[in-house]
Amino acid sequence: xxxxxxxxxxxxxxxxxxxxxxxxxxxxxxxxxxxxxxxxxxxxxxxxxxxxxxxxxxxxxxxxxxxxxxxxxxxxxxxxxxxxxxxxxxxxxxxxxxxxxxxxxxxxxxxxxxxxxxxxxxxxxxxxxxx
Numbered sequence: 001x002x003x004x005x006x007x008x009x010x011x012x013x014x015x016x017x018x019x020x021x022x023x024x025x026x027x028x029x030x031x032x033x034x035x036x037x038x039x040x041x042x043x044x045x046x047x048x049x050x051x052x053x054x055x056x057x058x059x060x061x062x063x064x065x066x067x068x069x070x071x072x073x074x075x076x077x078x079x080x081x082x083x084x085x086x087x088x089x090x091x092x093x094x095x096x097x098x099x100x101x102x103x104x105x106x107x108x109x110x111x112x113x114x115x116x117x118x119x120x121x122x123x124x125x126x127x128x129x130x131x
Contacts, residue, residue: 032064033087034121038071038114039078046076049109053080056098062089064127076111083121 041049050068057066064083071077084090093099121127 031086032121033084033090034119035080035082035084035090035117036119037080037116039080039110040074040112040114041076041078042109042111043076045109046070046078049106050078052102052106052109053078055102059098060093060096062086063093077114083127 039049050070053068057063060066062085064085065081066083067081069079069081071079082090084093
């Protein structure tokens with residue numbers, strides 16, 4: 001299975017946002033952009049893939065939340081949840097050197113992708129907004 005850069009990043013950007021989203025209610029001026037997705041690691045490589053997904057995520061402009069979680073029912077599955085201040089910020093993140101490096105390192109460790117959803121977050125606990 002061949003994975004593209006965008007497919008990797010988009011899928012790696014989704015998982016547990018609604019559990020972490022704060023009491024903030026978006027004003028509606030700029031819609032936040034959310035992604036929730038499931039990634040299946042190559043047998044025995046889940047922890048290694050998680051490390052790659054988490055390295056360097058703190059310096060992504062516009063990223064309000066990025067959560068990587070182990071699926072307790074599948075030893076190879078990972079859920080990723082991302083919340084961005086806008087769809088454009090997410091698209092721009094795909095050009096960051098750290099993201100490109102993570103894609104290159106992570107591709108060989110991915111067996112497949114599972115469910116994937118785009119959302120419009122409106123708020124929740126711990127979510128910092130750019131307003």
